[in-house]
Amino acid sequence: AQNVTVAVGAAVGSIDPHYYTLTPNTSLDANVFERLVETDAQARPMPGLATSWKLVDDRTWELKLRDASFHDGTPFTAEDVAYTIARVPTVVNSPGSFAIYTRPITGVEIVDAHTIRLSTANVYPLLPTDLAQLFIIPHKLGANPTTEDFNSGKNAIGTGPYRFVSYKPGDRIELERNDGYWGTKPAWQHITYRMITNDAARTAAMLSGDVAMIDQVPTADIARLRADKGVSLWETVSLRIIYLALDQGRDGPTPFVTGPNGEILAKNPLKDLRVRQALSIAINRPAIVQRVMEGAAIPSAQFLPPGSFSYVPGLVPPPTDIAKAKALLAAAGFPNGLKITLHGSNDRYLNDAKIVQAIGQMWTRIGVQTAVETQPWSSYAGHATKLEYSVFLQGWSISSGEASNPLRALVATFDAAKGRGTVNRGRYSNPALDSLIDKAVSTADDGAREALLIQATRMAMDDVAIIPLHNQKNTWATRAGFTYVPRADEETRAYDLRPAN
Amino acid sequence: MLLWFLRRLLQAMFVMLAMSLIVFIGLHAIGNPVDILISPEADQAERARIITQLGFDKPLWQQYAYFLQGALHGDLGRSFVFNEPALQLILQRMPATLELAVTAVLLSVLVGLPLGLFAGLYPNSFAGRAVMAGSILGFSLPGFWVGLMLIMVFAVSLGWLPSSGRGTTAALFGVQWSFLTRDGLAHLVLPALNLSLFNISLVLRLARAGVRETMPLDYIRFARAKGLSPTRVVFVHVLRNILIPVVTVVGLELGSTIAFSVVTESVFAWPGMGKLIIDSINVLDRPVIVAYLMIVVVMFVTINLVVDLLYTALDPRVRLGGRA
Amino acid sequence: MAVLEKPVAAPRARPREQSPFARIAGDFAQSPVAIAGLVVIVVIILLAVTASLIAPQNPYDLAQLDIMDGRLPPGSSSADGLTFWLGTDDQGRDMLSGILYGLRISLIVGAGSALVAGLVGTSLGLTAAYAGGRVEAAIMRLVDLQLSFPAILVALMILAALGKGVVNVMLALVIVEWASYARTARGAALAERAREYIEAAECLALPKWRVVFRHLLPNCLPPLIVIGTIQVARAIALEATLSFLGLGVPITEPSLGLLIANGYQYMLSGKYWISFYPGIALLVTIMAINLVGDQLRDVLNPRLQR
Amino acid sequence: MTLELRDLHTHFDTRVGALRAVDGVSLSVRRGEVLGLVGESGSGKSVTGFSIIGLVDPPGRIVSGQVLFQGRDITGLPEPELRKLRGNRIAMIFQDPMMTLNPVLRIDTQRIETVRAHDNVSHVVARTRARDALGQVGIPSPDERLSSYPHQFSGGMRQRVAIAIALLHNPALIIADEPTTALDVTIQAQILAVVQKLAAERGTSLLWITHDLSVVAGLADRVAVMYAGRIVESGSVDAVLDRPMHHYTAGLIGSVPSRNKRGAKLLQIPGMTPSPLDRPAGCAFRTRCSAATETCAQEPPLTMPEPDRTLRCFHPVRI
Amino acid sequence: MSEALIELREVSRRFGTPNGALSRLLGQRPAPIVHAVDHVSLSIRPGEVVGLVGESGCGKSTLGRLAAGILKPSDGQVFWRGRDRADFQAAALKSARLGVQMIFQDPQSSLNPRLRVAEIIGEAPRVHGLIGPEGFDAYVDAQMRRAGLDPTLKRRYPHQFSGGQRQRIGIARALAVQPDMLVCDESVAALDVSIQAQIINLFLDLRTELNLTCLFISHDLGVVEHVSDRVAIMYLGRIVEEAPAEVVFSHPNHPYTQALLAEVPRLENRRSHFGAIQGELPSPLHPPPGCHFHPRCPHAMPRCKVEIPKLREIAPGQKSACHLNDVA
Numbered sequence A: 001a002q003n004v005t006v007a008v009g010a011a012v013g014s015i016d017p018h019y020y021t022l023t024p025n026t027s028l029d030a031n032v033f034e035r036l037v038e039t040d041a042q043a044r045p046m047p048g049l050a051t052s053w054k055l056v057d058d059r060t061w062e063l064k065l066r067d068a069s070f071h072d073g074t075p076f077t078a079e080d081v082a083y084t085i086a087r088v089p090t091v092v093n094s095p096g097s098f099a100i101y102t103r104p105i106t107g108v109e110i111v112d113a114h115t116i117r118l119s120t121a122n123v124y125p126l127l128p129t130d131l132a133q134l135f136i137i138p139h140k141l142g143a144n145p146t147t148e149d150f151n152s153g154k155n156a157i158g159t160g161p162y163r164f165v166s167y168k169p170g171d172r173i174e175l176e177r178n179d180g181y182w183g184t185k186p187a188w189q190h191i192t193y194r195m196i197t198n199d200a201a202r203t204a205a206m207l208s209g210d211v212a213m214i215d216q217v218p219t220a221d222i223a224r225l226r227a228d229k230g231v232s233l234w235e236t237v238s239l240r241i242i243y244l245a246l247d248q249g250r251d252g253p254t255p256f257v258t259g260p261n262g263e264i265l266a267k268n269p270l271k272d273l274r275v276r277q278a279l280s281i282a283i284n285r286p287a288i289v290q291r292v293m294e295g296a297a298i299p300s301a302q303f304l305p306p307g308s309f310s311y312v313p314g315l316v317p318p319p320t321d322i323a324k325a326k327a328l329l330a331a332a333g334f335p336n337g338l339k340i341t342l343h344g345s346n347d348r349y350l351n352d353a354k355i356v357q358a359i360g361q362m363w364t365r366i367g368v369q370t371a372v373e374t375q376p377w378s379s380y381a382g383h384a385t386k387l388e389y390s391v392f393l394q395g396w397s398i399s400s401g402e403a404s405n406p407l408r409a410l411v412a413t414f415d416a417a418k419g420r421g422t423v424n425r426g427r428y429s430n431p432a433l434d435s436l437i438d439k440a441v442s443t444a445d446d447g448a449r450e451a452l453l454i455q456a457t458r459m460a461m462d463d464v465a466i467i468p469l470h471n472q473k474n475t476w477a478t479r480a481g482f483t484y485v486p487r488a489d490e491e492t493r494a495y496d497l498r499p500a501n
Numbered sequence B: 001m002l003l004w005f006l007r008r009l010l011q012a013m014f015v016m017l018a019m020s021l022i023v024f025i026g027l028h029a030i031g032n033p034v035d036i037l038i039s040p041e042a043d044q045a046e047r048a049r050i051i052t053q054l055g056f057d058k059p060l061w062q063q064y065a066y067f068l069q070g071a072l073h074g075d076l077g078r079s080f081v082f083n084e085p086a087l088q089l090i091l092q093r094m095p096a097t098l099e100l101a102v103t104a105v106l107l108s109v110l111v112g113l114p115l116g117l118f119a120g121l122y123p124n125s126f127a128g129r130a131v132m133a134g135s136i137l138g139f140s141l142p143g144f145w146v147g148l149m150l151i152m153v154f155a156v157s158l159g160w161l162p163s164s165g166r167g168t169t170a171a172l173f174g175v176q177w178s179f180l181t182r183d184g185l186a187h188l189v190l191p192a193l194n195l196s197l198f199n200i201s202l203v204l205r206l207a208r209a210g211v212r213e214t215m216p217l218d219y220i221r222f223a224r225a226k227g228l229s230p231t232r233v234v235f236v237h238v239l240r241n242i243l244i245p246v247v248t249v250v251g252l253e254l255g256s257t258i259a260f261s262v263v264t265e266s267v268f269a270w271p272g273m274g275k276l277i278i279d280s281i282n283v284l285d286r287p288v289i290v291a292y293l294m295i296v297v298v299m300f301v302t303i304n305l306v307v308d309l310l311y312t313a314l315d316p317r318v319r320l321g322g323r324a
Numbered sequence C: 001m002a003v004l005e006k007p008v009a010a011p012r013a014r015p016r017e018q019s020p021f022a023r024i025a026g027d028f029a030q031s032p033v034a035i036a037g038l039v040v041i042v043v044i045i046l047l048a049v050t051a052s053l054i055a056p057q058n059p060y061d062l063a064q065l066d067i068m069d070g071r072l073p074p075g076s077s078s079a080d081g082l083t084f085w086l087g088t089d090d091q092g093r094d095m096l097s098g099i100l101y102g103l104r105i106s107l108i109v110g111a112g113s114a115l116v117a118g119l120v121g122t123s124l125g126l127t128a129a130y131a132g133g134r135v136e137a138a139i140m141r142l143v144d145l146q147l148s149f150p151a152i153l154v155a156l157m158i159l160a161a162l163g164k165g166v167v168n169v170m171l172a173l174v175i176v177e178w179a180s181y182a183r184t185a186r187g188a189a190l191a192e193r194a195r196e197y198i199e200a201a202e203c204l205a206l207p208k209w210r211v212v213f214r215h216l217l218p219n220c221l222p223p224l225i226v227i228g229t230i231q232v233a234r235a236i237a238l239e240a241t242l243s244f245l246g247l248g249v250p251i252t253e254p255s256l257g258l259l260i261a262n263g264y265q266y267m268l269s270g271k272y273w274i275s276f277y278p279g280i281a282l283l284v285t286i287m288a289i290n291l292v293g294d295q296l297r298d299v300l301n302p303r304l305q306r
Numbered sequence D: 001m002t003l004e005l006r007d008l009h010t011h012f013d014t015r016v017g018a019l020r021a022v023d024g025v026s027l028s029v030r031r032g033e034v035l036g037l038v039g040e041s042g043s044g045k046s047v048t049g050f051s052i053i054g055l056v057d058p059p060g061r062i063v064s065g066q067v068l069f070q071g072r073d074i075t076g077l078p079e080p081e082l083r084k085l086r087g088n089r090i091a092m093i094f095q096d097p098m099m100t101l102n103p104v105l106r107i108d109t110q111r112i113e114t115v116r117a118h119d120n121v122s123h124v125v126a127r128t129r130a131r132d133a134l135g136q137v138g139i140p141s142p143d144e145r146l147s148s149y150p151h152q153f154s155g156g157m158r159q160r161v162a163i164a165i166a167l168l169h170n171p172a173l174i175i176a177d178e179p180t181t182a183l184d185v186t187i188q189a190q191i192l193a194v195v196q197k198l199a200a201e202r203g204t205s206l207l208w209i210t211h212d213l214s215v216v217a218g219l220a221d222r223v224a225v226m227y228a229g230r231i232v233e234s235g236s237v238d239a240v241l242d243r244p245m246h247h248y249t250a251g252l253i254g255s256v257p258s259r260n261k262r263g264a265k266l267l268q269i270p271g272m273t274p275s276p277l278d279r280p281a282g283c284a285f286r287t288r289c290s291a292a293t294e295t296c297a298q299e300p301p302l303t304m305p306e307p308d309r310t311l312r313c314f315h316p317v318r319i
Numbered sequence E: 001m002s003e004a005l006i007e008l009r010e011v012s013r014r015f016g017t018p019n020g021a022l023s024r025l026l027g028q029r030p031a032p033i034v035h036a037v038d039h040v041s042l043s044i045r046p047g048e049v050v051g052l053v054g055e056s057g058c059g060k061s062t063l064g065r066l067a068a069g070i071l072k073p074s075d076g077q078v079f080w081r082g083r084d085r086a087d088f089q090a091a092a093l094k095s096a097r098l099g100v101q102m103i104f105q106d107p108q109s110s111l112n113p114r115l116r117v118a119e120i121i122g123e124a125p126r127v128h129g130l131i132g133p134e135g136f137d138a139y140v141d142a143q144m145r146r147a148g149l150d151p152t153l154k155r156r157y158p159h160q161f162s163g164g165q166r167q168r169i170g171i172a173r174a175l176a177v178q179p180d181m182l183v184c185d186e187s188v189a190a191l192d193v194s195i196q197a198q199i200i201n202l203f204l205d206l207r208t209e210l211n212l213t214c215l216f217i218s219h220d221l222g223v224v225e226h227v228s229d230r231v232a233i234m235y236l237g238r239i240v241e242e243a244p245a246e247v248v249f250s251h252p253n254h255p256y257t258q259a260l261l262a263e264v265p266r267l268e269n270r271r272s273h274f275g276a277i278q279g280e281l282p283s284p285l286h287p288p289p290g291c292h293f294h295p296r297c298p299h300a301m302p303r304c305k306v307e308i309p310k311l312r313e314i315a316p317g318q319k320s321a322c323h324l325n326d327v328a
């Protein structure tokens, strides 16, 4: 077939590749636009529009650019890169600006049409990772191209394997093969991206044969689809970690943890490592993975899944041990347990509401009476951001594919000036860890940096800064007769969908 | 006429004002859009920049004042998520919803009215009772559940109809409609049916009650005493009379059908306003929510007006202003 | 032939001392279907009230659940020998127990919100009809406003402002529902107000409140009762929808609606029982309420009275 | 003989038992004659009328007896046959002029459909005929009036429209069920004038149901008095009104104010009409009758004390 | 002439049309006005029975309601025992209101279907403190007996009574607050001839027993003639003639009264020739100018079309509003 319909589970909000750092958006954009540095299915950097990059000095990167051309025929040059880097911070009203990826860049120097030099203020080994987020647009769009013009197709000109045809918000996006693509030709002439956000409807569309592929296969339907001969499943471990955040910012009582009879505790028990350890080892992660996630996850005791850069070898989830957990609680001064309200969202992460309930069951067995409260993300997020909860479910997608990102965002001490601990909503703070992280991110040598990151990760995990639960798996389903390359970064690319054989 | 129109307009404006105020305060109570919208990757500096850009650093009343100022100039703000004018976003999605809702209402009349007539004419027959009991199904099962059932039966098992989405559209008056194409119609059937179930029951019940009340009246007896055939008695004399309440209620329900097609649209991935609004609520995209509600109010007012006019057309008595 | 000495005796055939209630009850009993509905409602209420005594499990107690028992088909048994006659949901919750407890919540939510909304809406509607003028205009505009407000948004705001919980869900439903009562009450009151007995009461110089509550209100009740039965059903269904959208009652204390919503995602995978049995329970409940409501409507409609 | 009822029984099946609304009615109407049917409310006058044209709806049904229309028994006729008679040979006018015309249909629609229900004529012809009939009942400028809605007419006009509809097919019999009760004296007089002319000119027979003796006195040739589902007395107007033989008739006439001294108490019939569900056996009037004896517990036979006069009473009033 | 118990002086009552969909549509445009009662003066002496006759819709009930205080006049004053009712203060107003009671046309709709007979009759006396809780039963029994009802039926509901009995309940309810005056609005119209006689007799009895003053509204001339001392004839909101009963029925002055009397069917008139005043009752929304009756009047003159005739005394005790009287 030359026409293929793909159903995605999250609505694409904009075609403007610099408007919003949202996976559904970037996932679509990745079909039309390209980045200097691409990532492979396992989120490892690989050449994109840049064929190679290297440090010319401590703070300057030189990139060699590919011979490629935009959909309208204009050749791709270093000027387009400079233009893109300049444009990113100027997008107005952007709630998720790509400027965080361009900010380290302090200087742009066009060496020739196919060579460009980017300089940073400090030693910044992560620049290629950041560039892997940045879609290149042609400089001939001129000053201040508007988001509307991208949505209408006027500005939607990239170098990618598909060219943009039309966008019906909330409904579908039509793509056409770019025959002038520099790489392997895409398999399909015409691609329709349909947005089917309702899980059951998406599965139904797959089962009824309306679409050739769906992403975000609902865990409940995995078993059924797997049994269906007409359907193939494609899965890979995701870079998303699901964890529990624990309030360690308050010294005094924390609002949702009390003594076993509801008495207010003078001190925040979550600051006691033993309590945190008890809560962690009470959780039967394999059970959650197997029963709640129906296999679509792997139990986790650190940020990243095995095989990633800076994965800590041998750091696996502690075996569930109720007796030991009880003993730890008793040692911490709570022989009769605690009373905890565990908060979670109910529409954000895969099975989020079920996970917290399951944890509630498990904690009840070590004498921690757990009440579970879930809310839609729209109101949950606000409470979580305002640090109103004591123990609560969070998820984090590690866009860079290595540990410095979660370390800095989740467990580094909250510090607005340094941009550290942005989502450290438990307000865990450990100066030793902080300095280790700082050292790692300014180490240019990959080997040395990985060692530092591993050390830092181990430190955070030993201290139970957060309680990691599992790494999700990303699952796609296709009709039989297709192959697909599942991606760890959750992006759904029509390019990776090919006929079998 | 003009005066009346102006008064209606004034009322609508008042309701819109009240509505926008409630939404501002209400959404403020739900949460801060910043917490949901701003990409978690953003650092604190980036956050601060966006907050100022979107005006969230200002006190609520000031944000409201800005909004009012814009609204007076026809600008209801830009969507946070889509970065497009909120009004435009909604108007883009409106045809899909209108088409769905109107089809649903038509369906409810086409199915509900005959069934209701039947049940009213033979209230004690088995079939009449069965119709009545069956009509309870229309509002006792949650719409999302029925919707999925429909998909399972007609799309997955039987494969007769597409499972979701809007089919091929064709342009009419510069707007894309799906009822003009075969594929579009096929896509329309299930969601329209799902949405109309409640209204089918409603119309059915109204029609039945109307028949039961009208049949014993003198003028129906007189019509029979004139020697008219039962068909004429039922389809001219009775039907004309029960049409009046049916039109009134159906008109009002069209309003709520449009406003509350949220569930159906999300189950059937129908790209209408309902889907947009629920997504917007989920991310607290305030300009879209406010604009949506404004439009719903305008729509309500318009529909009420049309219903009033229809009412006048159907019931000659109201011309004298004296409804007995 | 003077009448005064000899008061006229009542016609003999009239049944003795029959109150309207007795008459309505008598007429109601005419329909076996409605009686069946009533019996079902009574049984359901009994089941709901005694849920904690008869349910095999307390489905709200996390300690009694085990996810390892999750999604078991009907008739399976747990590790500790409990038989799940209707299967279990994803948390290992016994569906039978869940339905019994869920019935209770659904009934409380449905009946409670319908009752409160009824009280509020009726008072406002009667006031509007009796007072007329500006008061009426103001109340009716409020009704318009309410009717054009999506229920989901209302619920979201309430739940956000006050947090989750059965009471807050009820509050949200009340806010969604009161307007239809107000409309109905006003319509009925406007019609009744024109009747001569209201004039008679005014002529007898009875206080206003007495005229409204003792004379007007009781005569406006029939349509309100009918609306009430429908609204109970609608409230239960709406609560289910709210649960589906994640706005319903607390997840650990599921209502029927929440059970259905939770099972919804397993529909396609063949684990029908998680959604199906609560669906049946909901259907039966609402059917019964409506059958009773339908018969009540016929009985209370003076035009159809024999 | 245009119409003859022979021992007609029409019952309603109610929860508490069979309600004998019409309980053995026999009467006859000659060609061109006006028969006044008088009686208290609930005595079964209307049901008698509906029984004649076969419009008794469940739970009511004609249990026994015959309705002879122009010599043919029409009780057992199938519905389509009956429909051919209704509005065509036998017409009916109802009590409340506000309720007899469908408020949402135009007058001409309601009239033209009647013409076309029985005669296969074109719309134009039907319209002309409808207009002519309006003129007959004295409605000025019928052309303009035809396309009005009922609510645009006054009560009297509506009643005349209803009569005009009844006249469309030149019926042999018109059953008029209290057609002037809701109207004022001046309007009532207009209607009565129309009807009188009609009977005289066309030989149409009229069954005029009312409880107003005075109207009957002015309009009818003969009168039948109904009590509790039966005709208790019938005869020519002069005979019955001047020399009532049944005690009920006598009581009825006696209670008319003009028969009493001004300001004095009126003669009145004591007691109440018995419930149709629970009538005393024998003469239903005996509980209220001053002349009643034990004999009255028997069924009083239908007698013919004078030519063209019937009576059901054991102890007729002696004059 | 003893002092009037109640006097209506130049009272008018206007109604806007009910708010139908269309009048809503037409919005604020001045709503059509019905002059239900148009500058009517009428006084009634204690103990007198005044009959009020007229066609349907001419404003009889409205006048009755004005007299009973259920409606307030748009213009003019109502004097109760010589004092303007608008000037009464709370307590006095209450007793003034209780002083006139109304008996309604429709015995069905004038009784609250959800109250027992005892409550219907006894409620107002209880609320107004005429009786205490202990005397309640005895009082209600007495009232029922007086109206010719069996007190053992007092725990029943209105629907369990026949039409005549319901009208008796209405009478008992009115009499229970011990009024001085009754407004009987077509109180016998809905009843059968035989029952009608019973109720009229009851009125006559009560009148002599309690010396009640009465405004007796009816369109049945026979009944009015029988019970009234004085008769007022109304046409489209105005009183056109007013005179003692004998005078009206023997020497009607106004052409309308004459026509009315000519058309009353009477038992004595056999096979009479009906031939009525032509023309329809004009709509009260658009009454003809001048004398309202002129379009139907056989004697109409040009003047009748423009000038409203005054109600003037034309003979002792007889008032009429007709220009013909000036000509003669």
Ligand SMILES: Nc1ncnc2c1ncn2[C@@H]1O[C@H](COP(=O)(O)OP(=O)(O)OP(=O)(O)O)[C@@H](O)[C@H]1O
Pocket: D012, D014, D019, D021, D039, D040, D041, D042, D043, D044, D045, D046, D047, D048, D058, D059, D060, D211, D276
């Ligand atoms: N549809 C019905 N169902 C049950 N009973 C009925 C029905 N119609 C009439 N009846 C009863 O039949 C009896 C005769 O009624 P009918 O209407 O003939 O009286 P009527 O003489 O016409 O009285 P009125 O003068 O009040 O019109 C009454 O007792 C009435 O209650």
Ligand SMILES: Nc1ncnc2c1ncn2[C@@H]1O[C@H](COP(=O)(O)OP(=O)(O)OP(=O)(O)O)[C@@H](O)[C@H]1O
Pocket: E015, E016, E017, E018, E034, E035, E036, E054, E055, E056, E057, E058, E059, E060, E061, E062, E063, E219, E284
């Ligand atoms: N509440 C009201 N609102 C508007 N118009 C009214 C109202 N009450 C009466 N009218 C109008 O006032 C006029 C007189 O009415 P009223 O009831 O006094 O007449 P009536 O003589 O008692 O008639 P009937 O003999 O039919 O009872 C009528 O045209 C009527 O439509």
Ligand SMILES: [Mg+2]
Pocket: D045, D046, D047, D177
């Ligand atoms: Mg009758």
Ligand SMILES: [Mg+2]
Pocket: E060, E061, E062, E105, E185, E186
């Ligand atoms: Mg009146």
